[in-house]
Amino acid sequence: MEECMEVPVHFKGGGSFVNFPPIFSNDGESVFACSKNMVVEYSAKTGKLLHEYKGIQDKIIGFRCCSFNLYECIAACSVNGEVAIWQTTSHFKVFQKQIPLKKLKTFHMIPSEEKLRALVSYKFKKRICFEVITLSANKKYTVFSIEHSKPDYHVSVGNGYFSVAWRNKLDFIKFGKSKQVSSVHIDDSLNFTCITTHPTEEIVLTGDSLGRVRSWHDIFEKKKVQTIFHWHTLPVRTVCFSTSGTYFYSGADECVLVKWQLEDASNRRFVPRLAAEINHIAVSNNNLYVAVATRDNAIRILDSTLHQTTVIQQLVLGKHYDCGLTYDHRTKALITNGNQGQVQFYSTDHMSLLYNVDIVVQNKITNERQCTMINTEITKIAISKCGLWLATVEERNDDLYSSEIRLKFWKFDLTHQKFELNTSIEYPHEKSINSLAFQPVLKSNVICVTVGNDNKFKVWKLTDASTVYKKDAMWLCLGIGFHRDLPCKALSFSADGSLLATGFGKLLTIWTPDSCELKCSLTHPLHIESINHVCFGSGLNCHLVVAASTNQVSAWNVLTLTMMWSVCLPVSLLISDGLSGHMAAITRNNKVYVFSPASPKLIYASQDLLKKYDNIVAATFVPSKFSSDVRLEWHQRTPIFFITSSNELFCLGATEGTDEFTEYEQYEDVSEGFFSKMQPLSKVNMAKTSTVEKIMFEKDMGHKSIKKYLEAPIHTSAPVRFLCYSMIRALSLQSN
Structure with a gap:
């Protein structure tokens, strides 16, 4: 009986790559998504896989676009605090750091042109702690903490502040030494389900379990202003601002994408009958594309008129597999x-x-x-x-x-x-x-x-x-x-x-x-x-x-x-x-x-x-x-x-690819004999310089030697008795 380690097990697909919101590149030509322990890049126009960013060992808990050494980069962090940054043009890993924290929950890059900073959260005893970490230096400090929340909490980083929504409470925290904190509550029977911050202003959008979207203004004032946008029947799963912040998108389990005007709650557009429930929404910087991550393990790219242009589809995640394989x-x-x-x-x-x-x-x-x-x-x-x-x-x-x-x-x-x-x-x-x-x-x-x-x-x-x-x-x-x-x-x-x-x-x-x-x-x-x-x-x-x-x-x-x-x-x-x-x-x-x-x-x-x-x-x-x-x-x-x-x-079984097996059609076995010497010398040299190390057996699978013998003119061929050895050897199996 074979031992377990002799038969390898390889991951071949599946698993959700829509657990996190997709991210567009600065020019909007590429869209990034997270799959297990790597970040994948696709073309926003064609949906073609462009590159896989690997190098993190554990499960990724968050990834963001950032600027590093004046180049556009993609940063990702694992659950055990391993941070890696890749340059999107060369695809090289340009930065790697181990955060001295374990069992991280969330990871967000803080917008800054001077320092490379990130906001992480982790569980410590019975609380969730939020720390700001300067990745380019060994500096970190705790800015906020909340009680361990079930259902999970939601975090969004804005321009100079971040917001945390947990249970029926919403906290706004400013970065800096002052650590200004402001809070607001909603009805005890409701829970916050998602959150996002305005790109430039101090405005926060939240979704709740009743299907309502709330817009919060004057968030650091004593009396906050809120506007309610209500169309969804089921809990809101995601909200996302446009680049300018004048309108936003929302999605839930009705499989309908809703586009809202921030200043007019009655002005809305719909994209109905999507293939599955909406998990996340992302908008490109030039507002030309909208990425909708749906629960069937797909990212649908919509243009500015909300017409679908591309579908990036992985193995469809079924709720059950009654049909088997x-x-x-x-x-x-x-x-x-x-x-x-x-x-x-x-x-x-x-x-x-x-x-x-x-x-x-x-x-x-x-x-x-x-x-x-x-x-x-x-x-x-x-x-x-x-x-x-x-x-x-x-x-x-x-x-x-x-x-x-x-x-x-x-x-x-x-x-x-x-x-x-x-x-x-x-x-x-x-x-x-x-x-x-x-x-x-x-x-x-x-x-x-x-x-x-x-x-x-x-x-x-x-x-x-x-x-x-x-x-x-x-x-x-x-x-x-x-x-x-x-x-x-x-x-x-x-x-x-x-x-x-x-x-x-x-x-x-x-x-x-x-x-x-x-x-x-x-x-x-x-x-x-x-x-x-x-x-x-x-x-x-x-x-x-x-x-x-x-x-x-x-x-x-x-x-x-x-x-x-x-x-x-x-x-x-x-x-x-x-x-x-x-x-x-x-x-x-x-x-x-x-x-x-x-x-x-x-x-x-x-x-x-x-x-x-x-x-x-x-x-x-x-x-x-x-x-x-x-x-x-x-x-x-x-x-x-x-x-x-x-x-x-x-x-x-099998292998990760075909590396362990050499393509038989690409290898020619040229034997030393009358028949082999009839071939051009350049081909003999090419065959001799070929190194076949991983092949288990060698054989002329394409029967090229026989074909060349049969196709050669009879009057130029050597006697058959001189060619028998070479031909039989070309057809026989060799142990090494």
Whole structure:
């Protein structure tokens, strides 16, 4: 068994990069965002990734644009006080400092042309302390402190002062030796939810839990002046001033961006029906662009007329992953839940979002103040082996009225390059659907099987529905299977699609999908738990079926109808690799066990794969670019991609890129012999100077030597007996 450290785990995407407000560069051409422990720069016009600023080890708690040595820079600070500053033109790190404070909460740069100063906050005992730190010198002093607040406090730095909003209290603190402090309270039943300061004047905007935006004037006077702007129904999430400060923007969970005039509360404009709730808003210095960070892990760039020009989209953060992870061989993409009512195709090669498919085709219903609205959710997806058919299940159940269940079949239009709805079936089962799978064959008359909570499985087949006007096809129910009225939760096709395995209660049943004929029913007297997962083997193990219940995994031989082995394991996910024949069982305590169905002996076992607060919610095997090379280990051919409960995508196996594998097509093996001496000398020199250090095996994968021999004129070629050695050596494998 391989040790855990021999199989690397790499971060491949996901995680929120909209936890902090995006920041525009001074010229407005670039927009910066924070992702985990690095700052990323994108083009505001095209959305293209321009640069990644790395060098901070821990999680970033804040980043800001600043001026350092008369150059525009970006500064970031980690939770452990590591501060780094990069120059945005050269992308070099020009400053690094360790703040002697730990467990920092917030980080803000103080606008100043003379000194490089920052305002940080941290928890000390039962209070939150605010300190001003001069980064260019070892100077710091505490300016303010508040009680430890739940919900969290909100900080904004203005011109010569900063403001802190916590619970229902708002504090204004001036920088300097005087430390002038002014405070104001609102109703005890309300809480402040966000805050921002005016670019030049002593004006502060706050949002509250009632959906109101308040403008505070004369903040250091005894009697403060406030103006109320009220449109939002839900708590205000963010407010942001324009560069001039004459107008501002606000956003909340209604998915609507509102533009307000500071001097006229009745003058407002709206950008409705955004894809997700608004987290943050930023405005460029020239007021040409507005960046709206939404909760679906996207930054939408709007122009001055509030029309969307660019979308910077990372892995869409779904609220759940009921669909799991499905690999599409045609697009080489992972399919999973995306925005509300949509599925996303995420490229594993480029680690970028390819596109979304709107399944429910409904506007998202946002929550009311005292009511949570239920939207239609995508619960199951499956894609055919050829990648041209997509099956989806959508359900809606509010526990008050009748539930909605739809099974939809989508066909990929090669002309328009998009999925189009072919068949929509209302209530394919009387209750919700547990599992969905296509027959793993490339033929056109493929079938699909669904398993429902009504204790039945149904076989769906594509049938001809042509008319005199056009040729068409639609999906109809071919047959229904059930067994002793036992609950049915899982299904799996054999490698050739001729058999179907389903779990009815504690029984493992084998059926012929075309006729719904029961072939056998397998059980063990000591196994009393219901089967939750079923996987057919592949390759040499195509006659084996692995079934998993809540605490047990067992393998059955469908030829001899006997149990091969059984082990106790708290399984939450069971996945299979059709290429290598291996399977992986993921337990509820985040352990991954890779094994062959023929033996309970483990091929790989991980002990501490993730942190304790992260759970693996979906996983699948994904073929790498070296999947056809049988000389490599399983994790190099088909690594495991999995998503955690924190919406982060990881890869168990493979490498961070392709550094450990040399491109075979770029390497020519030129042997010493008659055939090699026929090549130009310059090519021989180039091949000899090439250093191939990390390659595991050398082989002329492109068959360039053979092609050149076959294409050469016969009358100029050497006798075949002199070329045999060189040709055979070019085709053979070498150990080093």
